[in-house]
Amino acid sequence: MALSATSLKPAIADRRLLVVDGHSLAFRAYFALPVENFTTSDGVATNAVWGFASMLSRVILDEHPTHIAVAFDVKGGTFRNQLLPQYKGTRDAAPEDLLAQLPLIQDMLKALGVTYIEKPGFEGDDVIATLATMGEDAGFDTLVLSGDRDAFQLIDDKITVLYPGHHFKDLKHMTPEAVEAKYKVPPQRYPDLAALRGETADNIPGVPGVGDGFAAKWINQFGSLDAIIEHADEIGGKKGEALRENLDQVRLNRKVNALVRDLDLDTEVHDLVFAGPDLSAVDKLFAQLEFGPRTKQRLLKAFPGGEHTTDEPVEDAEECTIENPTIDAIASRADLDGWISEHLISTVAERTMSIGHPMPIGHAKPAEQAADADVSALDDPLQSVQGFWTLHAEGTLRHGESKPTSLTILAPDHHAAVLAPSLARECHESISGLLATRGGFCAVHGYKEQIHLLRALGITPVHPWFDTQLAGYLVESDYHPDSLDAAVAHFLDVQVQAEDGQSSAQGELLLDDTESQRDAGDLDPNLTARRAACVAALTRRLVPMMVQRHQYELMHTIELPVSEILAGMELRGAAVDRARLIDMRDRFAAEAREAQEQAWDAANKRINLQSPKQLQAVLFDDMKLRGTRKTKSGGYTTDASALQDMAIRNVNNERASMFLVSLLRFRETNKLKQIVQSLLDEVNEHDGRIHTTFEQTVAATGRLSSVAPNLQNIPNRNVAGREIRGAFVPGDGYVSLMSCDYSQVELRIMAHCSGDEALIEAFRSGADFHRYVASLVYGIPMDEITGDQRSHVKAMSYGLAYGLSTYGLAQQLKISPAEADVLKDKYFATFGKVHEYLETLVSQAREKGYTETMFGRRRYFPGLRSTNRRVRDAAERGALNAPIQGTAADIMKLAMIKADRALRDAGVRSRIILQIHDELVLEIAGGEADRVSELVSRAMEDAVRLDVPLDVSTGIGDDWQLAAH
DNA sequence: ATTATTACGTA
DNA sequence: CGTACGTAATAATG
Numbered sequence: 008m009a010l011s012a013t014s015l016k017p018a019i020a021d022r023r024l025l026v027v028d029g030h031s032l033a034f035r036a037y038f039a040l041p042v043e044n045f046t047t048s049d050g051v052a053t054n055a056v057w058g059f060a061s062m063l064s065r066v067i068l069d070e071h072p073t074h075i076a077v078a079f080d081v082k083g084g085t086f087r088n089q090l091l092p093q094y095k096g097t098r099d100a101a102p103e104d105l106l107a108q109l110p111l112i113q114d115m116l117k118a119l120g121v122t123y124i125e126k127p128g129f130e131g132d133d134v135i136a137t138l139a140t141m142g143e144d145a146g147f148d149t150l151v152l153s154g155d156r157d158a159f160q161l162i163d164d165k166i167t168v169l170y171p172g173h174h175f176k177d178l179k180h181m182t183p184e185a186v187e188a189k190y191k192v193p194p195q196r197y198p199d200l201a202a203l204r205g206e207t208a209d210n211i212p213g214v215p216g217v218g219d220g221f222a223a224k225w226i227n228q229f230g231s232l233d234a235i236i237e238h239a240d241e242i243g244g245k246k247g248e249a250l251r252e253n254l255d256q257v258r259l260n261r262k263v264n265a266l267v268r269d270l271d272l273d274t275e276v277h278d279l280v281f282a283g284p285d286l287s288a289v290d291k292l293f294a295q296l297e298f299g300p301r302t303k304q305r306l307l308k309a310f311p312g313g314e315h316t317t318d319e320p321v322e323d324a325e326e327c328t329i330e331n332p333t334i335d336a337i338a339s340r341a342d343l344d345g346w347i348s349e350h351l352i353s354t355v356a357e358r359t360m361s362i363g364h365p366m367p368i369g370h371a372k373p374a375e376q377a378a379d380a381d382v383s384a385l386d387d388p389l390q391s392v393q394g395f396w397t398l399h400a401e402g403t404l405r406h407g408e409s410k411p412t413s414l415t416i417l418a419p420d421h422h423a424a425v426l427a428p429s430l431a432r433e434c435h436e437s438i439s440g441l442l443a444t445r446g447g448f449c450a451v452h453g454y455k456e457q458i459h460l461l462r463a464l465g466i467t468p469v470h471p472w473f474d475t476q477l478a479g480y481l482v483e484s485d486y487h488p489d490s491l492d493a494a495v496a497h498f499l500d501v502q503v504q505a506e507d508g509q510s511s512a513q514g515e516l517l518l519d520d521t522e523s524q525r526d527a528g529d530l531d532p533n534l535t536a537r538r539a540a541c542v543a544a545l546t547r548r549l550v551p552m553m554v555q556r557h558q559y560e561l562m563h564t565i566e567l568p569v570s571e572i573l574a575g576m577e578l579r580g581a582a583v584d585r586a587r588l589i590d591m592r593d594r595f596a597a598e599a600r601e602a603q604e605q606a607w608d609a610a611n612k613r614i615n616l617q618s619p620k621q622l623q624a625v626l627f628d629d630m631k632l633r634g635t636r637k638t639k640s641g642g643y644t645t646d647a648s649a650l651q652d653m654a655i656r657n658v659n660n661e662r663a664s665m666f667l668v669s670l671l672r673f674r675e676t677n678k679l680k681q682i683v684q685s686l687l688d689e690v691n692e693h694d695g696r697i698h699t700t701f702e703q704t705v706a707a708t709g710r711l712s713s714v715a716p717n718l719q720n721i722p723n724r725n726v727a728g729r730e731i732r733g734a735f736v737p738g739d740g741y742v743s744l745m746s747c748d749y750s751q752v753e754l755r756i757m758a759h760c761s762g763d764e765a766l767i768e769a770f771r772s773g774a775d776f777h778r779y780v781a782s783l784v785y786g787i788p789m790d791e792i793t794g795d796q797r798s799h800v801k802a803m804s805y806g807l808a809y810g811l812s813t814y815g816l817a818q819q820l821k822i823s824p825a826e827a828d829v830l831k832d833k834y835f836a837t838f839g840k841v842h843e844y845l846e847t848l849v850s851q852a853r854e855k856g857y858t859e860t861m862f863g864r865r866r867y868f869p870g871l872r873s874t875n876r877r878v879r880d881a882a883e884r885g886a887l888n889a890p891i892q893g894t895a896a897d898i899m900k901l902a903m904i905k906a907d908r909a910l911r912d913a914g915v916r917s918r919i920i921l922q923i924h925d926e927l928v929l930e931i932a933g934g935e936a937d938r939v940s941e942l943v944s945r946a947m948e949d950a951v952r953l954d955v956p957l958d959v960s961t962g963i964g965d966d967w968q969l970a971a972h
Numbered sequence: 973a974t975t976a977t978t979a980c981g982t983a
Numbered sequence: 984c985g986t987a988c989g990t991a992a993t994a995a996t997g
Contacts (some may be wrong), residue, residue, distance in 0.1 A: 097989090294994090320980070321988070347983080360988040554979070615992095615993080617978095617979090617991090617992055617993070618978095618992080618993055618994080619977080619978055619979075619993080620978095620993075621993095636984095637977095638978070639975095639977085640978090641984035644978085644979090645978085645979085646978080646979060646994085647979080647980075674980080675980095676983070678979090678980060678991095679981095681981095681990080681991065681992090682990090684992070685991085702988095702989095704987095705988075706987060706988060707987080708986080708987060708988095710983085710987060710988075711988095712987085712988050712989070713988085713989080713992090714988095714989065715983085715989095715990045716989090716990085717981085717988080717990070718982095719981095719982060719983075719989085720980090720981040720982035720983085720989070720990085721981080721982075721987075722981060722982080723981090723982070723983090724981085724982085726985090729983080753983095805985095807984090808984075808986070809986045809987095810985065811984095811985050811986095812984055812985075813984095814984045815984060815985055816985090818984080828975080833990080839985065877984095880984085884985065884986065885987095888985085888987075889986085891986090892986065892987065893983090895983090896987095923982075923983065924982080924983040924987090924988095925983065926983085933995070953980080
């Protein structure tokens with residue numbers, strides 16, 4: 008058809024509510040799609056789930072609802088069954104196959120972020136009628152997706168019913184006009200017509216011989232069903248007679264098909280806002296349902312967070328079969344050497360990865376000339392896909408004492424050698440040699456972990472050619488699979504070949520060792536080899552994606568070298584003064600207890616101060632204090648800033664301020680106690696050091712993160728907390744700690760990227776940066792800038808990269824929004840190009856679907872196209888921030904690579920032990936302080952050449968706190 | 973026994 | 984109603 012119904016619609020409405028009849032849609036889907044085509048390997052039918060998702064997705068794409076709800080019937084009768092025992096008799100005979108899918112559909116809705124509602128004693132139809140009415144009252148345009156014609160009575164100017172036509176997929180927009188055209192009666196009269204005609208689908212008899220036509224004729228003649236009944240005697244002929252005989256039935260029908268529009272649903276229309284799917288939950292469910300990636304892409308493209316795959320053509324995940332490798336028996340080093348020469352040396356060309364001099368790439372200006380950079384690693388990645396081998400070690404990771412359980416080498420000809428740890432250790436020279444000559448064609452999953460396991464086997468790791476974990480992260484930085492299985496399920500349309508030759512899409516079961524096997528440490532070599540085959544399959548899938556998205560160089564120049572450095576840092580750990588930590592913990596604990604007692608006294612109750620719920624009861628019920636902001640679950644927040652506000656407002660209320668102050672003190676000291684305790688829990692008993700794990704594929708912007716414990720959030724803002732840094736000390740053989748950090752990297756990046764002359768000059772001048780900027784913004788000399796002016800400008804500068812709103816700025820500075828607005832205007836008037844740059848970031852992200860750092864690292868932002876304002880605004884702030892935060896992260900990674908290299912070239916023992924985003928902490932050996940300080944700050948300053956200098960400040964001391972500057 | 977919510981530490 | 988993280992506790996689910 009030339010004009011679709013949607014193209015005639017006015018611009019997307021602000022508020023559109025979609026109400027879905029869950030059962031009716033599930034029934035329609037079930038009967039429209041052949042079960043045979045939608046069954047999992049265990050024989051579970053999924054046709055209704057698929058059809059439901061597909062239909063919902065289409066409607067969302069076409070109609071752009073801002074709010075969605077799905078209504079379901081609840082088991083057990085409704086008031087209608089009491090009126091009419093045979094009511095929906097035909098439907099209760101629903102096949103088992105379908106009933107089993109209803110919970111799956113509900114799980115899916117949950118994962119997709121769509122609200123569903125059930126109301127015992129009533130039908131989904133009544134819920135729908137109520138929701139539609141609520142929506143209408145709230146000023147929404149409302150759509151009702153239902154295959155039940157009873158819904159037609161709801162239709163008016165604001166409520167449209169989407170009714171599936173003969174083909175399940177084509178939906179008719181039933182507007183008042185459409186109903187009138189089809190049935191010759193207005194929507195309000197439709198139930199009258201249905202009562203006369205009956206409803207076979209619901210097992211409701213009408214007047215024999217009376218169809219739509221006669222029913223409509225009577226209605227138009229007399230006005231309504233009541234009038235018809237009143238004048239039943241005046242209707243002649245056979246049909247009049249039939250009517251008179253069935254008056255009771257008709258009255259009953261009319262009573263039953265009237266929908267209840269005023270149920271108490273315990274929900275507000277605004278609660279139904281469509282926020283978007285939980286992608287990891289969707290993945291999990293879709294894996295269970297055995298929906299492949301293409302299905303997922305199709306079904307998800309309507310959902311915020313799911314559509315980005317349509318921004319660029321996605322290479323078809325060719326239906327890949329993961330072949331079971333042929334496992335060759337290896338009993339000795341001689342066996343392995345023979346196997347290697349037969350299956351690897353002859354098929355894999357000699358090549359090593361030399362990534363000693365990582366190059367800034369993309370549009371960044373290289374810090375030094377590239378003449379000596381070996382980029383052979385980067386030529387023709389696609390060709391390498393043909394003849395590569397896979398190395399896959401498995402085991403448990405505990406830094407310092409990692410326990411490998413197996414090592415698999417998979418050759419390009421699908422022959423595999425699976426070695427037990429003892430044998431692998433025996434063969435370490437052969438394997439190291441293989442890596443040394445053929446590492447340039449080696450694929451792994453998670454190089455950093457592999458390094459730990461290989462080292463534990465005595466094998467010397469070298470940069471592999473490809474890392475599927477890093478690749479997955481670079482290609483889709485918002486998705487982090489937490490296992491190899493999850494990565495396979497996400498990136499591949501898996502078809503794992505089982506032993507008996509049957510193929511199955513259930514990757515999970517076939518890949519996982521059973522728990523008993525794991526416990527016994529007795530792993531099935533077949534499964535181990537199969538997992539190696541998965542790495543190979545992932546490689547084949549991800550290489551072209553990496554090339555297409557220009558992420559391949561990033562992996563080689565930045566991520567792989569960083570993996571190696573991080574592995575070293577994790578292995579080393581950070582030494583701590585355990586006695587000092589214990590002392591601190593006890594002090595913080597004592598102070599927390601004291602604060603707790605005071606709070607209890609003030610409250611006259613020994614409540615749990617760590618329970619927001621109990622706090623709310625005391626603060627807002629007992630003490631009748633006025634709350635500030637609300638939490639998303641409705642209650643007033645009890646966070647620190649709210650407590651402070653309340654303390655200020657209630658200085659005269661002695662009990663209240665006593666309670667508030669004590670509570671704040673309890674929160675603070677208890678938090679510190681917790682942090683110290685978490686550090687103590689992680690001290691390695693063998694070396695007394697804390698070995699954190701740096702996550703390299705978690706933060707979507709390209710930053711690292713730190714877990715078990717998180718050493719990137721050790722307190723630094725107030726004195727009490729900063730003390731904890733004092734417990735980090737140089738270990739045996741080292742004399743001090745050094746801290747080197749970048750000052751205002753993100754602002755410098757903005758200055759460089761925007762080309763704003765004023766901001767660039769502010770950095771080049773070398774003056775007190777914030778004072779200098781304030782002087783420009785306020786147009787007064789630097790020495791006349793007040794403390795307030797400086798701090799306001801400083802907050803503004805820092806807020807820039809977060810997409811700070813004037814409201815937020817006002818709140819932070821405790822000034823009025825109007826004043827904040829003035830500040831913002833003045834700031835952007837002074838630094839116009841910065842403003843321009845930030846807007847460009849967002850608009851380019853909108854066009855391309857992703858943002859890019861200076862070094863080409865991408866992050867996709869599907870939410871920019873969301874019709875939900877909150878989602879869209881959040882995406883815009885993300886798109887503003889990601890390239891800036893990400894570029895800073897890239898720069899620090901380059902600096903780490905340079906610094907690490909410089910330290911090793913210089914032959915010093917001092918080494919990097921921590922990275923905290925813009926800071927490096929080093930452990931300094933005796934007599935090396937000056938040299939190392941020079942080397943590291945040079946490496947950091949020279950990581951990349953910008954139009955502004957990169958300033959690094961360093962400090963040294965007996966502990967981390969004293970190393971601050 | 974898992975999942976969500978709240979709060980709070982860092983850059 | 985500021986981005987990016989990780990952790991711990993309570994409360995709410997199964």
